[in-house]
Amino acid sequence: MKAMILAAGKGERLRPLTLHTPKPLVRAAGVPLIEYHVRALAAAGFRELVINHAWLGQQIEDYLGDGSRFGLQIAYSAEGEPLETGGGIFQALPLLGDQPFLLINGDIFTDYPFAELRRPLSGLAHLVLVDNPAHHLIGDFCLSAGQVTDARPGRVSLTYSGMAVLAPQLFADCQAGAFKLAPLLCQAMTQGQVSGERFAGCWVDVGTHERLAEVEQLLEARG
Structure with a gap:
């Protein structure tokens, strides 16, 4: 299984750190987040x-x-203009091949054991969900009996972690250009094609200076 890291975001809320450094190379405990x-x-x-x-x-x-210094083969998909999540993945599909692949947002910090996602995919997507953080209490999706559906009033919701396994077929009807991933997932959910799991381990959406400081504290506590 191949993996893809989404690293095209500009990181506006992390300015001035991101004025001259791409968001994935912002450092926590001296190490770039993407590393x-x-x-x-x-x-x-x-x-x-x-x-x-x-x-x-x-x-x-x-x-x-x-x-090579990490024991990996890395290929890059350069975007002249940001293509958003869906468009960025769609452009990279020729590099990803015709099999399901792991997708990770480059601006999260987690100790999720990625090896657990190297398993056969049933359906078009498998999402890793987390408890709603303070900055996103409304959540994104609902999880029941291993199936993911769009969030509904009155039901317990969870937040998409930025980690998923996707089948290339999810993008079968897409065209080149900028578009979001979420509508594709929601459409697949209506067909019962999206499974999911709840992850209760370490996870931080590193979108602000405060959350970057939180990651620093986590790493410091680990020694």
Whole structure:
């Protein structure tokens, strides 16, 4: 199974750190955020990785190179203009092949054991969900008996973690350009094609200076 890290975001809320540094290379405990993913993927047995990028993306290529020092083969999907989540994945599909692949947002920090997602996919997508953080109490989706549905009033919701396994067939009717991933997932949910799981371990959406500081504290506590 191949993996893809979404790394094209500009990181507006992390300015001024992201004025001259792409968000995935912002450091926590002296290590770029994306490197935590890269090393965890290698440790989990992944060998082929695709990374998309836009804002200052050449810096990401210069830092990670071809991936050999991590035990990986890294291919890059450069976006002249940001294509959002769905469009970025769609452009990278030729690099990902025709089999399901692991998708990870480059701006999260987690200790999720990625090896657990290297298993056959039934349906079009499998999402890792987490308890709703303070900055997103409304949540995104509902999880029942291993199936994911869109959030509904009166039902317990969970937040999409930015980790998933996707089948390329999810994008069968898409065209090149900028578009979001969420509508594709919601459409697949109506067909019962999206499974999911709840993850209760370490997970931080590193979108602000405060949450970056939270990651620093977590790493410091681990020594």
